[in-house]
Amino acid sequence: MSPRITATATATVTATYIGTATVLLRIGGLTVLTDPAFDQAPADYPGARPLHRTAGPALAADRLPPVDLVLLSHDQHADNLDHTGREVLARAARTLTTPEGAARLGGRAEGLAPWESREVSAGGTTVRITATPARHGPEGTEEATGPVTGFVVEYEGGALYLSGDTVRHDALTEIGERFVLDTAFLHFGDAHFPSTGDRAFSLSATEGAALxxxxxxxxxxxxxxxxxxxxxxxxxxxxxxFAADPQLAGTLRRLEPGVAEKLR
Incomplete structure (x- = not known):
C-alpha cells in the first residue's frame, strides 16, 4: 500500500461551480475543467436510459479561459459530457479519462487505469493526477454503465479528490489510506431511472456522508x-x-454557481 503523501509549500486553489459535475479549477497557474457539460436547458438525450436536463450551466462555454487539462470521469453520459462539452474538450490542451473513453475520443485524450498517475504542467505549476476506482452503479451493472474513473490531484501543499459518478463500494476506502485530502468533490444525486427500479447510480446523501x-x-x-x-x-x-454526524461538523461546503471561490 502506498504511503500517505504530504508536501510543505502551498498552491492557491480556486473553484468555480458551473453545474452538475462541471467545475473550473485554478491550481496555481494551471487551469483544470471537470466533466464538461455546457448545453443549455431544457435538453433531452435519448438512449437506454434517457436523460432530461432541467437547468443550464452557470457559465457559458464561450466564457471559459484556455483550459490546460480536462479531467473526464467518463464520456458516455450527457450529464458529464454533452454536445457543447465535446467542443470544449476538443479545444483543451489535454484530457485524462478512462482508457476506453480515450480510445473513443482520440485526439489529446489519454486513458488512466486505477492508481495510474501522470504529471501535468502549465503556467509554472506541476500537479500529479492519479486515477481512482469508481463504479457507476450496483455490482453487476458495469457492462451497462461503462467504466468510470475518479481522480486525485496532488499539488504543492495539498490534494483534492474528484469522485466521478460512483456509488459507495469497498475500493474507495483505499483513497483515504493513500492520500491526505484537503477537498473532496463528491458526486451525489442518488441517480435513479424508471427502467432500473430502486437501483441507484450515484451517491445518496447517506452514502456520501459515509464516504x-x-x-x-x-x-x-x-x-x-x-x-x-x-x-x-x-x-x-x-x-x-452531514449535520447528523458530529465527525463531519464543518466539512460540508456548497459553492455558489458561477463564482470563483478560494479553497485554500
Missing amino acids: ARVLGARTVVPLHFDSWAHLAEDPSAITAA
Missing part, C-alpha cells in the same frame, strides 16, 4: 445533485446527512 468519513477530507464539496431529472434526491438531504 466522507472514510476519506477524512477537510472539506467536502457536493456536485452532481441537481439540474437533471434523474437526480431526484432533494439536495437538502445532503445538508441533513
Whole structure:
C-alpha cells in the first residue's frame, strides 16, 4: 500500500461551480475543467436510459479561459459530457479519462487505469493526477454503465479528490489510506431511472456522508445533485446527512454557481 503523501509549500486553489459535475479549477497557474457539460436547458438525450436536463450551466462555454487539462470521469453520459462539452474538450490542451473513453475520443485524450498517475504542467505549476476506482452503479451493472474513473490531484501543499459518478463500494476506502485530502468533490444525486427500479447510480446523501468519513477530507464539496431529472434526491438531504454526524461538523461546503471561490 502506498504511503500517505504530504508536501510543505502551498498552491492557491480556486473553484468555480458551473453545474452538475462541471467545475473550473485554478491550481496555481494551471487551469483544470471537470466533466464538461455546457448545453443549455431544457435538453433531452435519448438512449437506454434517457436523460432530461432541467437547468443550464452557470457559465457559458464561450466564457471559459484556455483550459490546460480536462479531467473526464467518463464520456458516455450527457450529464458529464454533452454536445457543447465535446467542443470544449476538443479545444483543451489535454484530457485524462478512462482508457476506453480515450480510445473513443482520440485526439489529446489519454486513458488512466486505477492508481495510474501522470504529471501535468502549465503556467509554472506541476500537479500529479492519479486515477481512482469508481463504479457507476450496483455490482453487476458495469457492462451497462461503462467504466468510470475518479481522480486525485496532488499539488504543492495539498490534494483534492474528484469522485466521478460512483456509488459507495469497498475500493474507495483505499483513497483515504493513500492520500491526505484537503477537498473532496463528491458526486451525489442518488441517480435513479424508471427502467432500473430502486437501483441507484450515484451517491445518496447517506452514502456520501459515509464516504466522507472514510476519506477524512477537510472539506467536502457536493456536485452532481441537481439540474437533471434523474437526480431526484432533494439536495437538502445532503445538508441533513452531514449535520447528523458530529465527525463531519464543518466539512460540508456548497459553492455558489458561477463564482470563483478560494479553497485554500
